[in-house]
Amino acid sequence: MPGPRKQAPPPLRVDTARVVLAGTALWAVALVVLLLLGDRVDRMWIWTCVAAIGLGFLGLAVMRWQGQTGRRDRG
Template structure:
């Protein structure tokens, strides 16, 4: 395998907590919309939104526990 011709760029510094919170907020908005729609939507979509709100919370707790926050 040939050697790269130029060095790799440095990694970007990203605030992962902000990214996770933004995604969680989008899932929460989708959950509210689905709750307003009621029985007109398949319950799988509602539970998907619930998972999209709960699992990032667990992820944030794990990140805090590991000291990455």
């Protein structure tokens, strides 16, 4: 018979909008670097960056729609 289980730690409080913005900013930096490299890179990588930036903004829009952005700790 297994011994007593440890209690789960409390969930971390994370500002998800800030995390999404940071990731989107990193993709934007990658896009700028790829554009500066010009024809030395495959266009697939440029479109990958564009898609990631678009998905980041889409994610922010969904979070705003769901009321998850701008919400302060009410606990």
